[in-house]
Amino acid sequence: MPHTPEPDDEGLDPVPPPHLVFYVEQALLGALLLDPHRVDEASGIGPDSFSTAAHAAIYRAITSLPRPDVAEHAKNTRWLDRVLAAAREQARGLPPSYLHTLVQVCPWPRHAPAYARMVEAEHARRRLQAAAERLVHTVHDVSLTHPVQTVLTEADALTKVVDDIAHRFPPRAGALPRANTSAPPATPNTVEAVEEEKILLATATAYPSDIASVRWLLPDDLILPLHAGLWQCLTALDRRNEPVDPVTVLWEAQQRGLMEDASDPGDVLRMLAEPAASVEHWGERALQRSLLATAEHTARRIEAYAGDRANTPFQLVVGARRALADVTSVRVRWRHSTKATPPLQRRLEATTRARPPTTRAPLADRSTRATR
The missing domain is CATH 1.10.860.10 (DNAb Helicase; Chain A)
Structure with missing residues (x-):
């Protein structure tokens, strides 16, 4: 999981670590990026349910774009690229590597409904x-x-x-x-x-x-x-x-x-x-x-x-x-x-x-x- 960097300037207070829900949101978004068809299982939430603007933008992009073909999605990252482009319209500073981070930190995509309930x-x-x-x-x-x-x-x-x-x-x-x-x-x-x-x-x-x-x-x-x-x-x-x-x-x-x-x-x-x-x-x-x-x-x-x-x-x-x-x-x-x-x-x-x-x-x- 990504860690919170310490500030370089001497005398500044350290940045507090994210709350647990931040990592829950990462797991949920990673599950939906791996298996977009699980969006229907993650009910009860919307973009405003997320704690950061970046996560809200990614979720909005995932749910607004047409879902990819399962076989095609397993072979390439074209759909992920479209998600990144759509999310950057709302969160311009979103790095390309962050979507790959979300995918890597998701323990089990099939647990998406449980993650969604926690976010809710x-x-x-x-x-x-x-x-x-x-x-x-x-x-x-x-x-x-x-x-x-x-x-x-x-x-x-x-x-x-x-x-x-x-x-x-x-x-x-x-x-x-x-x-x-x-x-x-x-x-x-x-x-x-x-x-x-x-x-x-x-x-x-x-x-x-x-x-x-x-x-x-x-x-x-x-x-x-x-x-x-x-x-x-x-x-x-x-x-x-x-x-x-x-x-x-x-x-x-x-x-x-x-x-x-x-x-x-x-x-x-x-x-x-x-x-x-x-x-x-x-x-x-x-x-x-x-x-x-x-x-x-x-x-x-x-x-x-x-x-x-x-x-x-x-x-x-x-x-x-x-x-x-x-x-x-x-x-x-x-x-x-x-x-x-x-x-x-x-x-x-x-x-x-x-x-x-x-x-x-x-x-x-x-x-x-x-x-x-």
Whole structure:
């Protein structure tokens, strides 16, 4: 097999050796050059399935040219010359000796279907990795006018790639990907997110009757543990139909152990006393951040799976589908949030300063709640 030459210049890093699939592609192309009639047996691949432009050009030439007569092909190299000429139209630097190298390194031409399946599997891995990378890039694209819709569209494109791989490589029961792949945490705009979460909590405290309209917002959607815990306190008080104001929320937080991290009760009280706009508006903002963070985390998990060449296509399908289920879950809640209030009304609420904070008496709302 051809080796990778070392660079002549001192101080340069050595060229990394080709991946295993490079040699698999060589074996497949050598088999097809020796016996062109085996092209029909090497199904499921195309020129874009190969890892190098030269291999893609050779495969395109092999499959596009008329197949030679078997007896004639065994006597001379005329068909190989035509393949070389056609391949050079796409890969001009292709040396004439390379086709002979391919023929020499092929162990058994009759194994062409097995080689083709290996090439197809590696191509599936590259496709999955590229789709996941596009999703990460889309999440971080600050120029998008409608980031959520665009990210969800890219997530759908990633799902289609997974479905296509599953069609070619049906997943097997229990074929989980290797578990030592960990995705890095998402990195949202922490300063902006923290400030908006504070306003969300204060506004929900001032207008507890609006908490029921944002049931689609979960504690995990908030980035700070303290904020997530305070949201749990608010929803718990609302669910129990108890009075909601900064003091009752803080007391509930203490009962849940949230104040054991040395949080200053005075700071929390001041934070809960500064509402603005509407609960729906800030809740939707928090959910949007959660959706984008979930999409990025999912994409990076799939990137990690696809980056591990020990994972088979069967394992990649199972792992990718499990990861994409997280996006589906938050997408459902996003649809509920955007359908709950008409867009025009949400815009008006977002630009209107909230009224002075009010508290809710438990008996005043109990009869109303019973009719919901």
